[in-house]
Amino acid sequence: xxxxxxxxxxxxxxxxxxxxxxxxxxxxxxxxxxxxxxxxxxxxxxxxxxxxxxxxxxxxxxxxxxxxxxxxxxxxxxxxxxxxxxxxxxxxxxxxxxxxxxxxxxxxxxx
Amino acid sequence: xxxxxxxxxxxxxxxxxxxxxxxxxxxxxxxxxxxxxxxxxxxxxxxxxxxxxxxxxxxxxxxxxxxxxxxxxxxxxxxxxxxxxxxxxxxxxxxxxxxxxxxxxxxxxxxxxxx
Numbered sequence: 001x002x003x004x005x006x007x008x009x010x011x012x013x014x015x016x017x018x019x020x021x022x023x024x025x026x027x028x029x030x031x032x033x034x035x036x037x038x039x040x041x042x043x044x045x046x047x048x049x050x051x052x053x054x055x056x057x058x059x060x061x062x063x064x065x066x067x068x069x070x071x072x073x074x075x076x077x078x079x080x081x082x083x084x085x086x087x088x089x090x091x092x093x094x095x096x097x098x099x100x101x102x103x104x105x106x107x108x109x110x111x
Numbered sequence: 112x113x114x115x116x117x118x119x120x121x122x123x124x125x126x127x128x129x130x131x132x133x134x135x136x137x138x139x140x141x142x143x144x145x146x147x148x149x150x151x152x153x154x155x156x157x158x159x160x161x162x163x164x165x166x167x168x169x170x171x172x173x174x175x176x177x178x179x180x181x182x183x184x185x186x187x188x189x190x191x192x193x194x195x196x197x198x199x200x201x202x203x204x205x206x207x208x209x210x211x212x213x214x215x216x217x218x219x220x221x222x223x224x225x226x
Contacts, residue, residue: 033214042204042217043155045112088154090215097143097208099215103154 002027004091006102014110019076021105023089030092032065032072033099038085046087081109113139113209117218124195124225132190132221134205140185141207145215146178149202158203161188195225 003026013019023032031050035043047056049065049072056063060083062075076083086106090099114137124130134144144161159180160168167180177199179191192199204220 031213035215042220043206043215045214045216048214092213098145098157098160101155101157106152 002093002100004089004100004102006089006105008105009103010106010108012108012110013079015081016078019079019083019107021074021087021089023072023102025070025091025100027094028069030069032069033090034063034072034074035088035090036085037088037104041085043088076107079107079109083107084109113137113207113212113216115205115207115216115218117205117221119221120219121222122224124223126196126225127194129191129193130195130223132192132203132205132223134188134190134207134218136186136207136209136216139207139209141188141209142185144182144188144205144207146180146188146190147204147206149204149220151202155204158190161190163188192223195223197225199223200225 005024007022031048033048034046036046037043047063052069053067054065060077064073086104088104089102093100116135116137118133142163146158147155148158149155157170158173161180161182163182163185169175182188202220202222205218206215208215
């Protein structure tokens with residue numbers, strides 16, 4: 001069935017270092033969405049990418065959608081403690097409004 | 112953005128009792144809502160799709176008689192965990208997608224602890 005794989009599961013970084021998470025879909029996606037879940041909280045929508053090869057930026061966050069619309073990445077430059085949380089990618093399921101979720105990448109700032 | 116409200120945010124119940132969780136879309140009508148379960152340090156697991164005015168669609172492996180879903184109005188879906196057991200303890204989250212959007216908006220989540 002349709003799957004969205006996301007790696008790595010965890011990433012430990014020193015504050016100020018960069019962070020990247022990658023998503024790979026088994027099928028071509030009409031769009032891909034990124035969400036952030038803070039510890040103890042619920043997922044919050046960050047951004048949606050629709051076009052092949054699209055790149056969007058939100059301050060220190062850069063989102064990319066692959067040319068084939070099957071993979072995507074989120075890159076955070078110079079991480080801060082406020083970036084801590086789990087980042088999920090999600091793509092629409094073929095047949096209905098449901099979203100297929102990646103497993104998430106947890107960003108951990110080393111003390 | 113759209114607002115989805117979930118209640119209660121946490122609940123502790125005894126084994127064998129039932130717990131009802133409500134999910135409301137406050138500023139839009141939601142013909143479809145989604146119920147997820149999330150174990151610690153794990154991803155979101157879709158349990159079921161709640162459809163207004165009709166039966167919910169359950170994902171494979173989710174017991175429909177244990178997790179009762181009712182979507183009686185365009186702004187309210189409820190999930191009832193029946194005859195709860197400690198292994199049902201988890202974080203349950205609902206979400207909905209407004210008609211003019213493609214992104215999902217989530218409720219605050221309900222942390223259920225069964226003792």
